[in-house]
Amino acid sequence: MSLFPVTYSLLSKQAVGLHIQHHYEIGSVVKIQYFLRGMNDTYEVETDVDKYIFRIYRADRRSRSDIEFELELLQFLGANGINVSEPIPGKDGVYLRGFNVMEGTRYGVLFQYAEGHERPIHAIADSYRFGESIGHMHKAADHFECVHAREQLNMEFLIDRPLSIIRPYMEHRLMDYNYLGEWAAELKKRISELEIRGLDWGVCHGDLHGNTNAAFAKGGELTHYDFDLCGYGWRAYDLAEFRLAREIHSGHDPKEVEGLWDAFLRGYGSVRSLGENDLAAVPVFVAIRQLWLFGLCFQDSEFAGIADYDEGFIDRKMQYFKSLGYV
Numbered sequence: 001m002s003l004f005p006v007t008y009s010l011l012s013k014q015a016v017g018l019h020i021q022h023h024y025e026i027g028s029v030v031k032i033q034y035f036l037r038g039m040n041d042t043y044e045v046e047t048d049v050d051k052y053i054f055r056i057y058r059a060d061r062r063s064r065s066d067i068e069f070e071l072e073l074l075q076f077l078g079a080n081g082i083n084v085s086e087p088i089p090g091k092d093g094v095y096l097r098g099f100n101v102m103e104g105t106r107y108g109v110l111f112q113y114a115e116g117h118e119r120p121i122h123a124i125a126d127s128y129r130f131g132e133s134i135g136h137m138h139k140a141a142d143h144f145e146c147v148h149a150r151e152q153l154n155m156e157f158l159i160d161r162p163l164s165i166i167r168p169y170m171e172h173r174l175m176d177y178n179y180l181g182e183w184a185a186e187l188k189k190r191i192s193e194l195e196i197r198g199l200d201w202g203v204c205h206g207d208l209h210g211n212t213n214a215a216f217a218k219g220g221e222l223t224h225y226d227f228d229l230c231g232y233g234w235r236a237y238d239l240a241e242f243r244l245a246r247e248i249h250s251g252h253d254p255k256e257v258e259g260l261w262d263a264f265l266r267g268y269g270s271v272r273s274l275g276e277n278d279l280a281a282v283p284v285f286v287a288i289r290q291l292w293l294f295g296l297c298f299q300d301s302e303f304a305g306i307a308d309y310d311e312g313f314i315d316r317k318m319q320y321f322k323s324l325g326y327v
Contacts, residue, residue: 006102008303010034011056016043016108020054023090023097024110039228039300051113053085053225059104062228064096067107069150070227071095073141073203080140083133085114085225114223116215120249127260130210130242131267133222138235139272141203153204153233155191158288159184162295169298169309176318180291186326187288191234194281200274204238206230209245236278239268240285247286287324290317 017032027049035044035053039061043054057067071087078086087095088110098105121127151157163184170177191199206229207213213226243261250256268274294317297309 003102007060008058009101009103009106010037010041011099011101011106013043016054016056017045019097019108020045020052020110023092024088025091026050026052026088026110045110052088053111053113054108055111056099056106056108057228059101059106062107064098064105064107065148066150067096067109068148069146070230071109072146072148073144073230074227076144077137077140080143082137082140083221083223084227085111085223087111111225114215114225116217116221116223118212118214119216121210121246121260122249122256124259124263126216127246127263128267129216129220129222130214131264132270133214133224133267134205134208134239134242135268135271137205137224138202138238144203150231153206153229153231153237155188158237158292159188162292165295165299170314173314176314180318180321183321183326184291187284187291190284190326191281191288194277194284195234197277198275199281200235200278202232202235204230204233204235206233206238206241208238208241210242211245211249234278234281234285235274236281237285237288239264239274239278240282240289243282244286244289287321287326290320 013032013034017029020026020032021029026045027047029045029047031046032054033044034041036042040058041056043056045052045054074084074086077084089095090097090110095109097108099108119126121130163181166180167177170180205213205224205227207226213224215223215225217223242264243257246257246260250260265274265279297313301309
């Protein structure tokens with residue numbers, strides 16, 4: 001009897017632990033926990049030597065070339081003084097290993113454990129430090145070169161594809177969907193106009209919210225991780241996610257948002273300059289990021305479930321988009 005097709009398979013943590021024990025020289029595995037399901041599966045690994053993170057990428061999201069780009073970027077940043085969670089090679093020097101599962105090939109990578117603690121950025125000092133650290137990251141990444149292909153964080157990725165993903169879920173609300181299309185077209189137009197005047201383009205982290213992708217150590221140092229959304233894009237887009245996260249986590253408190261944003265920009269500016277056009281583009285990219293996240297929710301509903309993305313969810317999103325204007 002043939003096996004039924006699947007969209008997503010979860011690998012056994014016991015088997016993953018045996019795999020790690022066999023392929024890596026990191027001591028004896030004493031504990032492994034399935035830590036997080038997100039855009040990939042993350043396992044927390046503890047040996048008699050140290051702690052590590054093992055990530056298994058989803059077959060429908062990341063090709064081998066995508067991951068090779070990410071790993072080379074991390075090694076490059078690490079070699080240039082940026083604190084990142086770097087990949088760890090196996091006994092044979094190989095960083096990337098494939099797992100043949102029902103939906104295709106899923107790749108696994110072992111990473112250094114980022115020492116320190118995640119914490120929401122509510123303090124001016126933390127925001128300044130985060131901005132300073134991102135300034136160093138962008139400055140170093142300006143010199144990164146890689147032969148591996150990686151999807152760009154362009155308008156097709158940020159707007160066109162999300163709209164195509166959203167459409168089937170809004171067939172019964174075509175007036176709203178058409179509004180969203182007009183709204184998105186205006187955003188594209190504004191970015192195009194700013195791009196003509198000059199926008200910074202380069203390697204981006206892609207998910208700089210600062211909540212669950214940076215570890216703050218006691219000495220004040222930051223270690224960055226989770227580069228799964230990295231790629232070439234507008235630097236203003238990279239910074240916009242930090243701004244959006246501050247808006248959401250402050251409950252849209254204008255005073256807190258502006259204080260943290262100003263501190264972030266001062267930190268970033270102490271290392272790397274940011275042009276007026278890039279600053280003007282940030283609010284537009286904040287809106288674009290929300291559209292991208294709207295599409296991501298529906299994209300991942302196939303394995304996370306559609307229950308949370310009901311009419312109320314669509315109502316709230318449309319209310320937000322309309323409150324921003326642009327149309």
